[in-house]
Every structure is written in C-alpha cells, then in structure tokens.
Amino acid sequence: MMIIMHTDATKEQVAAAVARIEDNGLSAHLIHGEERTVIGVVGDGRMIIRDQFLHLPGVDRVMPISHPYKLASREFIPEYSKFPLDGVRVGDNGIVLIAGPCSVESRSQLLETAYAVREAGAHALRGGAFKPRTSPYSFQGLGEAGLEMLAEAREATGMPVVTEIMSPEQIPLLTRYADVLQIGARNMQNYSLLNAVGKSQHPVLLKRSMMASIEELLMAAEYILSHGNRRVMLCERGIRSFETATRNTTDINAVPVLKSLTHLPVILDPSHSTGHWEYVAAIARAGIAAGADGLIVEVHNNPTEAKSDGAQSLKPERFAEMVSQVRAVSEAVGRSLAPVPVSEPSVVGAIAK
Amino acid sequence: MMIIMHTDATKEQVAAAVARIEDNGLSAHLIHGEERTVIGVVGDGRMIIRDQFLHLPGVDRVMPISHPYKLASREFIPEYSKFPLDGVRVGDNGIVLIAGPCSVESRSQLLETAYAVREAGAHALRGGAFKPRTSPYSFQGLGEAGLEMLAEAREATGMPVVTEIMSPEQIPLLTRYADVLQIGARNMQNYSLLNAVGKSQHPVLLKRSMMASIEELLMAAEYILSHGNRRVMLCERGIRSFETATRNTTDINAVPVLKSLTHLPVILDPSHSTGHWEYVAAIARAGIAAGADGLIVEVHNNPTEAKSDGAQSLKPERFAEMVSQVRAVSEAVGRSLAPVPVSEPSVVGAIAK
Amino acid sequence: MMIIMHTDATKEQVAAAVARIEDNGLSAHLIHGEERTVIGVVGDGRMIIRDQFLHLPGVDRVMPISHPYKLASREFIPEYSKFPLDGVRVGDNGIVLIAGPCSVESRSQLLETAYAVREAGAHALRGGAFKPRTSPYSFQGLGEAGLEMLAEAREATGMPVVTEIMSPEQIPLLTRYADVLQIGARNMQNYSLLNAVGKSQHPVLLKRSMMASIEELLMAAEYILSHGNRRVMLCERGIRSFETATRNTTDINAVPVLKSLTHLPVILDPSHSTGHWEYVAAIARAGIAAGADGLIVEVHNNPTEAKSDGAQSLKPERFAEMVSQVRAVSEAVGRSLAPVPVSEPSVVGAIAK
C-alpha cells in the first residue's frame, strides 16, 4: 500500500500518517519526491482498512500494491487447478464442452436436446430448473420437477449436470441432483450464496457479473475458496458496455488475463456473451483460440419454442457444426477436445424420435 | 411488439410469422415499406416470448413497444405514491433524509452518530448489521448484536431504522428490528430476496445495481410490487462507467427519468455514488435540485476509524452543513425538508459525552 | 512513479530496473515489502516513458504518482481562472448562461431565438454554422452564411457568439465571427485542432468527449494552455454509459471533481447530456447546485422544425422558466446569475415576425 500525500502536505501531516501506519502494526517507508512525499507501507496491508487514511489531513490518495485475493492467485498457487467431473478433467489440456437448454421445459425437450449434444461431443449437460428472470411475469422454471428431468437425462446420457442455484436454502435439494452448482451473473456478489456453496464443497461454475471487474470475479471466487472448496470454474459470459448490437460484450481479453492471474479453469459462454445464435460459433472459436479451458453453450431442440433465451440457442445441428470447428481450433492451439468418457447410458425407450 | 423482416424476406416467411403471432392469440398488422415489411403485433405482447420470432426465417429484429413493467408504471398508476414512515411521509413534498454509519460498529459509535444526525435534521437512521463486502477478509458486520444497537438507537432518538437484508431467511429477524428493509445494489436482481421482501409487506428501499438500467430497476421493483407490497422506495446510488475519478458515476439523469416513468419515491445516495466525502454535499444538493424525494447519506462520528466506507462518510458537522445547504436548495425548487416528528426520545443516560 | 516488481523478481532484475531509472537521470528508492519490492522513482517522471519499464524482466506494473497535466492543475495554479467575455466574467461568482439553437438554420430562426434567450437572461449566444453530424446525409450547417447571421444576431442583441470549429484551417474565418471557439466532443482529442486554437489565443469552450475520462479532458485542455492560451472553459456534456433511457449520462460528479482539480471554469450542457427537453431544466438546476459556473443550453424558436437536435431543444418559454429556476438555485448555493451587461443593441427592423 502506498499513501500519496498532497503536494502541500506539512511535515506534521506526514508524521501523523506514519504514526497511524505504526498503530496498525505495519512499518512506514518514506520517499521524498520533488513534488510530494509518498509513504510505502510495509507489512500485509490486505487486512487493514485503507479508507482510514483518506480522512487524514494532507493525504491525497491511497494505492494498493498487492492483489486483494490470495487463494485464487497464481502468485500463491502457480500450478493450474484441475479437477475431475465424472470422467472428464476440467482445467486439463482437453477442452470441456457443457451444453443444453437455458431452461428445462419438458421431459422430451430435455432428453432430445441432451442426446443430441452428447452425440455432438458435449461432456456435461446444462439446464435451469430455477430461473432468475428480469420480469416476474416470465417463466420461472419447473423447479424440482425440472431437477428430476435433469437426473433422468444424466442417467440416460451419462453426462454430469450443471444447474443454477439461486438461494442458500436450495443447497440440500440441488446437491442431490446437480454435479455442478452454477452461480449466475446476477448472483456473483450474493455473498450468502457464495458462502453457502463454499461450505458445500460441491463443484461450482461461477459466472462473472455483467458489470464486475476481473478482480471482483476473483474476489467472489475467493469467498468460495476461503471455505475450502477448491473446485471452482470461472465463466466469462459477456460484460455490459455501451454497444447494443449484441446483448453483451464478450470480454475476450478476460481469457488470457484470467489465465495469467489465476490457476482456476476458465470457461467461456458465447451464448450469453453475444445473445444471438448467429454469432455463437464465431465467439466459441475465438474463446478457444484465446486459451479458454471450456465452453458452456445454450442448445435447444426447437429454439422457436423455447421459453427463454431462444434467440441465442443453437439448434442441435448447428451445435454439432460448432463442435467440429472448435475441435479444429483447439488442435491449432495445441490442445484437443477432452475425450468423451465411455459410459453405458441406460436406454430410455420412452423418448421415441 | 414489432417484427422487422429482412429486406429480402419472402411472402412465405412473412406469412409464417403472421401465423405464429396468431398462434399466440394475438393479431398481426402488416406494413409494407419501401425496403421491407414490418409486422405490428396487436394484443398484450408482455406475456409472450419475443425470442421465438427471432429464429423464424426472414426475421431481422423484434422490437418491444410497451414497457415490460406495469405496477411500477405511471401509465398504470399516474399519482405519485406516498407512504408513512414513523411520522414522516415518504414521496410527499417534504424531502426525507436518511443518515447514519455504513456499518454498525459499536454501541457508542452508533448512538453518537444517531444523536448527531437527528440533531442535524435526519428523519431516519441507516446502519448495516449484515454487510456485503467484496472481500471475504473484510469486516462482515456485527449481525444480531448490531440490530440490537439499532433498536436502542431508534428508542433513543425516535428515528425509524433502515438496514440491509442479504438473504430471504433473514426476514423474520430483520422485520423485528428494522422499519425499512434495504436491498443492496449487489442484490437488486436476487429474485429470491425480492420475492421474500415482497411477501413481507415491510417497507423497502431498493438500491439500483451499479450495472442495472433504469428499466431493470423498475422490473426489480415490479417483483416486489407484484406480491402486493407497495411501499417501495427506489434509490439511485451511482452506476459503473469508465470514469475512475469517482467510485461510481451518479446517474443524475435517472432522477427526472424515474419521476417521469414511475410513481415510486426516488432517493439519492450521494455517498456511494461519489465514494469521496468531499463530493457528497455537492451531489446531495444536485439530487434535490433534480427532483429527488430524499437522500440517504453515510455519516460516521469518526470516519478515520470506520470499518467500512470511511472515505465516503461525512463527519457529523459536515452532515449538518450539508443539511442546511440541502434545505436551501429544496426551498429553491418549491419543496422543503419534511418536518421532523416531535418524538419523545427516551433518555439513554449511558452515552454521556 | 512507482515500479512494482513481481513477487518472484530476482535481485538482478531489481538492479536492472534501478539502473534504467538512473539512466533516465532520476533516482531510485527501494521498498522491500513482505511480498515484493517496490521502487519509488524520484524526480520529474512526467517526461520519461513509463512503458520502457514494462518490458524489463521482473516488472509487474508501473504506477504514476503525479497528475500528467500541469498548467490545468490547481496544484500549479490554485486560484480559479476568470476571464471577461464581452462584459460578463466567466469563472466568477455569477453564473453564465449560453443559449441558442443547435444549428443556425435561417436568419429569422436565429434572430427570433436570440432575442428570446436574451430577454430570458442569456449572456451569450450559441449556434452552429459547421455541424459534425453522424450521417453524411444529414444537414451539415449553413457554413459562412450561418456565421454572417450569427454576426447579425450579435449586433442585434449584444450577445457574444459561441460557435463550433471543426478544422484548423477554419481559424481565420471563425475568429472573425466568433467570440468563443467551441471544440465539440468528437474533436476533443483532435490534436491538430487543439494546437491551432491554442495558438489562436481566442477563448475556447472545450467539450468533454463522451468517452473521455476527466483526466483526458484536462490533458486536452493542457494542449491548448501549453500554447499560452489561458481562456479555456471546460464543458461536461454527458458521457456514454450502458444506460439508454437518456442520450448520454450526465456525469454530475465531474462538476465538483473538476472544481477540485482545475482552476478552469466548468460549464454544464444539460441538452446533450440528457437528449430530451423534458429533463433539461432538472439537470440544469442540478448542475448549478453541484457547483457549475455556467450552462450551455439548446433553445429553438420552433423545435418541431429544427434541422438538428430538436428533441433536446427547449422552446423559448421553457427556457425562460428554466432560467428562473436556475436563478433560485444559484441563490440557494450562495451565487447568482451574472448581471446581463447593459448594451445598446442596434434595432434590426428587418426581422418581421
């Protein structure tokens, strides 16, 4: 931490700032520049309150030096984190594909979509049973009935299930059905929820809020990690900018930046980050080219009938095409798609196509 | 709702879009322009899913015409909403001032600050017992002990209490202690929480997320209103922009825009919207000049010792100065400060200073 | 300037960074923290190139300490700048009002509007003869014919004229007709133009680009000041954010921030910063309440016929109303409207209404 004094700060004001630093159990180091004095604070400033210095007479600004996160940082854990997800290893050289509908709407919709994405090469199934919707009048999800359909689809296809959690009290229910708990963008700073999933020790897919900085995303991850839950994937899903041609602005820079700052796996969501199915494949390819460890993509067996996010959902055949493009790009950057585990999906006869 | 066809859409594609509109129980109205056909959808399009049209061949864009909110809208309820808060009327001609520390830190800190802001003219006391903090390592609030101190301060000063709620399960506890439940910016789209406070029928101060559009703020209010809870105040507390000279960017435009779109009272938070105590009074004055119905301001009896938000907290004497400036501006715009109810605060002898 | 080394930087890397600092004629000051070494650079780092340190092995970040501007800074010139504009003093206690149409469209339009705003209390007349328009197909201004009309309106009403300059070669022409050269938001970083108006020594109204930080606005002013032209007014006219309810987002925080950082007068443009005439008066009041030294407002005698910016133009009677509200607010904050100089406007009979 650096305390920048005003150009006209007096000696007494500098001394008062130094005294306060020492009160905090840290030591002060003065640099007398041509224009002003700067005080370097030596010791772990992460735990003290920076704001306290801002009201001291003569202080202009306070600048942090260290990153505020630790467990999420590669300075602390240089090795990239990898963890198994039902036969696939997230964070490893192989790219992981998570696909499925925005919302679970019906048994046939889910199963058809699940079979299709599995066949195309997906490793995990996404699908929302509880949906955070901007309007109270929109479809809010099927709830537990949707979870049961997800469980059936997992049984049928062998794919682990990723589904969104909206509230701490859903933990017991959701951990029964889901392999990965997704924290949605709007809940990225819902600290009650972060603490709860941290304690659960269940794998988490943490989506970046559309207005969160990369540092804030890492701080949200730090909440989960600080409870000992290390199985956290970070997901870039587009940020909000002034541009309205797309639903969000894919912060593609976040991919290499995150790979440099943190050891946690980085997943890109090209569906939300563009909002238009026409652009999903291009951005999926870009994400892998930039270094992402996986993708989460919305696929619907019949997007014109979707109850949510139809505009950004791919039809199964377009998803299959995207997978083959992504495979080519992943090989061009020295990676590959993760092998699909050989599972023995139970044959569910009911879904006659 | 308007469906804009591509310039090269065929007659069959237009017919298919019309058929789908009619399938939804609505009627279609065609406008054949020079370049393209536009289809007007007649009927309440609020309940149907716009996205379904975007995958139809030949469709370029879909544009909503109606606002997505109803209960929050002045088109629906033209009269401004007013409701009592312990002797003060929020939303009335008199400006309401809510003031107090960011966090409740100790009994003496809270009581000293509460007495000081009451004396300066505040109508309600703010203070957080449960704090949403960016870092898991920061002070997270005193919890129920803090609530008890708030109750004591209410008793002592006669001011109703505004405090933040972070999770639906806190409703029983918080409604026992608080007169107004504050939904923080980070929880503005925590729908579990919005539903819970909606059902509680307790007055709510809903803060705009730093990433939310004005329309999204009104949709969040709509969640609460749709449960029959009409006592909702909206709070502009700064949005996130590229400018870093201040903590947030006060969206002062939001004040007249909200007064034109909604009947709900509009409160400005100049502390968070600037992040620096030096700018708080200027922005408080600006908010009242622009038409806000009240202010919520962070005041701390000793900001250099504050455990959170010290940089943006006013000292009591600066708050008193701000109140007198705000009084002058409120009169210049044909309003006044709401009268402070004559209460008989119990004498709490313990805090004799 | 501070050079922050990586946590794993070696002694040799630190030594190399120090050597380079000394090569630049500056001296280095080391702080060995718990996690890493930070190097303070003593001397005027404004003139050296920060980027050179970023490629050195072991360097993590480089942080500036000093503001990059000097002549615009209150650290350099603490007294607020004031300068005369045809009988009015800009930057003084009296608020200055600049009003008139977006574009000069015709003699009668301009004269009618000019008389009306003068009567309502305006001190200067704005009006564009050369217009920067987003579309090449939009009205581009009347050019020199428009300038002649402005000259006639000045003669008729006694008001000095503010008009936009778009290119360095317009200097001789525009300085003949205009009392203040306006640099539009889109040209705020057109350095050829900034240099040219700097050399001209003519008063300048410099509008903030809709995406410029406050620091960049001050750097643009520094270009003009560095040529010895000290008569520069800064104008906040709204920045671009994600919010689309208004044309721009008025950065009202910029008013007190600029008053604290710079001695130059600060003008607010509530017309562009909102884009809707309904919100102009509210934001004009807010600007004065926040501490602005003046306003520039679009007024049109018949906005429904305006060739540009009709949506945000006030009718003369609404402008008069706004002036009386602004007068009340300026008095509430201890200021007043600048007195309108008693001029003897020539009687121009030609304008038959």
Next chain:
Amino acid sequence: MMIIMHTDATKEQVAAAVARIEDNGLSAHLIHGEERTVIGVVGDGRMIIRDQFLHLPGVDRVMPISHPYKLASREFIPEYSKFPLDGVRVGDNGIVLIAGPCSVESRSQLLETAYAVREAGAHALRGGAFKPRTSPYSFQGLGEAGLEMLAEAREATGMPVVTEIMSPEQIPLLTRYADVLQIGARNMQNYSLLNAVGKSQHPVLLKRSMMASIEELLMAAEYILSHGNRRVMLCERGIRSFETATRNTTDINAVPVLKSLTHLPVILDPSHSTGHWEYVAAIARAGIAAGADGLIVEVHNNPTEAKSDGAQSLKPERFAEMVSQVRAVSEAVGRSLAPVPVSEPSVVGAIAK
C-alpha cells in the same frame, strides 16, 4: 420509422402526427394496439428528421427501422469487398498481416523492424510519423523525416506502408508516401478528415473510436464511401468499458457482427485492444478464429526503448511466433495467410545487422 404514441394520446394528436408525416412526403400507417397507437411511416425515412416528431403532443418515442447507412451495408452490396494492396488482396480468403512500430523513431529502428516483420510473414508495414498523443509533452512523431524512412523501408522490403493522417491538409504529403491512410480512433468522427480522405480515393484503414458503436463506425465509413472511395478497411481496436485490467476491451463480437452487416474488410488490432504484449498473441488468434480478414500489430525491434506504446509492442521473435500461431488458426477456420508477394527488395546495405 415507427412513431409510438403515449397511452393517453388523443385522436387529434394522432391526426397531427399523421399530417406531419404526409407533409414530409411519406405515408402513415396506423396500428391501434390495446394500449396505444403506433404509426408506421412508409417511405425512405433516412432523409427526414426524426426529432421533429418528438415535440408533437402525444408522441412518446420514435424508433428507426432502417439502418442509417447504405453504401457500407450488405443489404445494399451483399458481396464482400476485396481490393489489391501492392500484390496482396485485402478482404479475400487470405489473411493480411500489417506490422511495425507504433512510431517511426529512427532509420535503424524502422529498417530492422521492417525486415524482421517481413521475414516473419507480414504483408504491410505500419509506422506513425505524426502521432496523436494524450499529452502535449509526449513525443509527437518525426513528421516528414519519418515518412522518408517509411519510403526507404518500403523500397527495402517491398511492403506497402500504412501510416496515420491527422489533418486534411496532410493529404498531399501523405498520399505521396503512404499506400494506406490510417484514420486513428480519436479521429473517427473528425468529419473534415473523413471527407478529405474520401475525396482522395486513397485506400483507408478506419479505426473504430473507443467510444463508437458499431453503427457509428459504419456511419463514419459511409462518409468516406459517399465520396466514391470504396477502398476502406474497418479496424476494431478495443472499446472503453469499466474493466481496467487491460487498456481497452477487445470487442470480439464486433468481428462477426461487422461481417454480417457490411461488405468491408475487417481488421483486428490486438495491440491497442489489450495494451499488454503478453495478451497480443492470444487476441490475434481469437480475432482470426472469429472471422477477421487481417491483423495490425505493433512490433518494435527493442520495445524497452520505444518512445510510444512499448508496453504493447511485440519483439520480432514474439511476432514470428504469433504469425505461426495465427497461420494454424487461419487454417483451422478454412482460410490461410495471404501469400507474401515475391518482390525484389532493393538491397540497402546501410543497415548492418
């Protein structure tokens, strides 16, 4: 164009709006919805002034239907534009690489860098002789001496030269030396300059302003195209968002969006869009994966000595590495690097390596 009436607009107000539409030579088409009336305007509304309707009583909003650009649009010219640049075809299947230093600083710096990028596979040489700098105290470029060095480097390596133009009066000078005139981001809406390069008929690289929407970029291109100059490349170079981890936010979505809206070639600048050399290769790969037609990359033979943009400049060996990665990705997406024309560069003995 659609005119949305207020929910309480009267019949007379609707009739007045219709009358005004007809006054403009267009025809009106009414849709009486459940809540309100919407008026469709039939005819080319591009040339009329939308704002005029906003002051009419009873009008709520006006929404455009058509894109405001024509010559830049694929609706108007569906075929992608291709044009030759000294033996390479821009806009064709082959990816074009433009590389070189930010500024021309010296003969040896430029020649060394030019030889190196040519050897690595670059097709054109970038280098600034006139530099737009945020600070008036920064290096402003070598001017004509720099242009002469660029001419020598072209002669020596056979690469066409891309250099920035800052002012209309530089046209005669720059067209003598440069093969492509670059319009920098800060000048994207400098309409005097756009008109001048439009008239020059010289190839143009038009950089998107960091604050411009995709539509505004296309409108800026429309200015150039409207003068008959069709050889325009568009360049995405990062937009400004709230994220500060990188210098700008690469709007990777803009790549597929532009390829869908316009026939003009799309170039990505990963140097400015990230601001850090460590991220340049990742974003270069992402751009090609997303569908860009080329890259413009800053390379410096000795970035620690660069007078501008050293932090984001690649060393020649890192550029060579990037080229081989980009080649692999371009092949993965069914494209390739454009063949480097076999030229006979004159041997310049002076530059002894």
